[in-house]
Amino acid sequence: MGSRQSAILERALMISLSTGCQPVRIPQQKIYNNMGKRKRTDGGGATALFKTKAGVIAATLGSAVGLGSIWRFPAEAQQNGGGAFLLIYLGCVLILGIPVMLAETSLGRAGRADAVGSYMKLAPGSRWWLAGGLGVLASYLIISFYMVVAGWTLQYLWDSITGALFAGADGESARLIEQTFHHKMESYIGSDIAPLISTYAMIVLNIGVLMMGVQKGIERASNIMMPLLFVLLLLFCIYALTLPGASEGLVYFFRPDFSRITWGVAANALGQTFFSLSLGIGVLITYASYYPSDTNLTRTATTVSGLTTLVAVMMGMIIFPTVFSFNLDIDQLRGTTLVFVTLPEVFSQMPGGRVWSILFFTLLLVAALTSTISLSEVSILFVQKRFKRSRLSATLIMMCPLFLLSALCSLSFGSLADLKIFGLTIFNFLDTFATNWILPICALCVVIFVGWFIPKGTFRREVTNDGRVATRLYPVVNFIVRWIAPVLILVILFSSILK
Numbered sequence: 001m002g003s004r005q006s007a008i009l010e011r012a013l014m015i016s017l018s019t020g021c022q023p024v025r026i027p028q029q030k031i032y033n034n035m036g037k038r039k040r041t042d043g044g045g046a047t048a049l050f051k052t053k054a055g056v057i058a059a060t061l062g063s064a065v066g067l068g069s070i071w072r073f074p075a076e077a078q079q080n081g082g083g084a085f086l087l088i089y090l091g092c093v094l095i096l097g098i099p100v101m102l103a104e105t106s107l108g109r110a111g112r113a114d115a116v117g118s119y120m121k122l123a124p125g126s127r128w129w130l131a132g133g134l135g136v137l138a139s140y141l142i143i144s145f146y147m148v149v150a151g152w153t154l155q156y157l158w159d160s161i162t163g164a165l166f167a168g169a170d171g172e173s174a175r176l177i178e179q180t181f182h183h184k185m186e187s188y189i190g191s192d193i194a195p196l197i198s199t200y201a202m203i204v205l206n207i208g209v210l211m212m213g214v215q216k217g218i219e220r221a222s223n224i225m226m227p228l229l230f231v232l233l234l235l236f237c238i239y240a241l242t243l244p245g246a247s248e249g250l251v252y253f254f255r256p257d258f259s260r261i262t263w264g265v266a267a268n269a270l271g272q273t274f275f276s277l278s279l280g281i282g283v284l285i286t287y288a289s290y291y292p293s294d295t296n297l298t299r300t301a302t303t304v305s306g307l308t309t310l311v312a313v314m315m316g317m318i319i320f321p322t323v324f325s326f327n328l329d330i331d332q333l334r335g336t337t338l339v340f341v342t343l344p345e346v347f348s349q350m351p352g353g354r355v356w357s358i359l360f361f362t363l364l365l366v367a368a369l370t371s372t373i374s375l376s377e378v379s380i381l382f383v384q385k386r387f388k389r390s391r392l393s394a395t396l397i398m399m400c401p402l403f404l405l406s407a408l409c410s411l412s413f414g415s416l417a418d419l420k421i422f423g424l425t426i427f428n429f430l431d432t433f434a435t436n437w438i439l440p441i442c443a444l445c446v447v448i449f450v451g452w453f454i455p456k457g458t459f460r461r462e463v464t465n466d467g468r469v470a471t472r473l474y475p476v477v478n479f480i481v482r483w484i485a486p487v488l489i490l491v492i493l494f495s496s497i498l499k
């Protein structure tokens, strides 16, 4: 028997196992069609598919747009040459982000399972499922510390509503005001109980949405939250751009300082692309397994990447003009201080600042929530499918340990600050390990698998919806996934090693 025939028989056997029928010889094309049309149910018995095209975009965009675009991007741009970083980032999204997103969503929709199951279905009998397992691990580690920062935004929103955020911040000089907010942030995140409570509140919020399932939970929440996020962003943009001296900030953000471009800056832009588009760690495999068969993957990938980039650019157009207009120290933008010190300082000096502060932390909370939901969904679907659990029990099984893991991350700013792993606090260790190491390794596996090992024709069929969607860009995308993406991902990985 030729290798092609045996591969066909193997797949027929695989389908027979999952449907409980005797193996039959079916042409490969037909198997594929059957796989696409089969009614899929999750562990709880409900059909797990997104209902509408808007829901597909909103959920995927909700995953992508998070703290990465809203908070990390402006800080990265400031540290890495302003407009030059923006240009490289745009290039990375176009050349790498969209093709890798296409590869990962193709893998997810063709596999129609959790991250591990999708590899198992498409490469039965191989060890590729380990790549999916690594993705589940990475997503879980990322939620554990992401949830803590998401919790801080919840607390800052609450403090904006009650006015506690601005209490005592009416000193004479800008320096004093800044110190007040610095002190507030440090004493808040360094205290054990308060950040723990907000982290727990965030976990409970996630459980609330996730328990309701794919359509009624994730899709519905994203459909409400994403438009809200864009309306808020637009309001901020209009405000920031009409501030006196806004143009100086715009020049700073958009004018490329090519002298600051180094390999390190390019690697940072690549890393930012992966993190901000939620690439590599199984989130897109998981979400794409919920995409209806007629979802146009290319359109989805370009829309999501385009809108995520738009959010990042809008954030730059908000932050830089504001910082210049309020004569703040541009070098203060890095790290936690941008969101938790610099912006509250601005709000305290703005007319109607408290309302703006409420709106901003709502924006950040919405962005963080839709991202934590997507990260959690990776392991929830994994437990549902692999261990045949209901939606509710899978949600509880995976979310409850976070009460401990996220607590450790949160306490690592307080009483566990001296507990170090390889010289890093628990929070920083998990951040570095998951984001800089496992994420690029998983992404490398995705592109190598889809580029070289996925059953022949699968990638093309997914991208073209079985020939129903134009294929003009497919050869370019395929070339990038096979050759360019692996090399560039290795660059990210080596730059992490060198750091």
Ligand code: PFF
Pocket: 063, 064, 065, 066, 067, 068, 069, 139, 142, 275, 276, 277, 278, 279, 281, 282, 283, 371, 374, 375
């Ligand atoms: N894209 C999210 C952000 O920019 O904040 C973070 C994220 C979500 C990263 C999901 C990775 C992921 F799989």
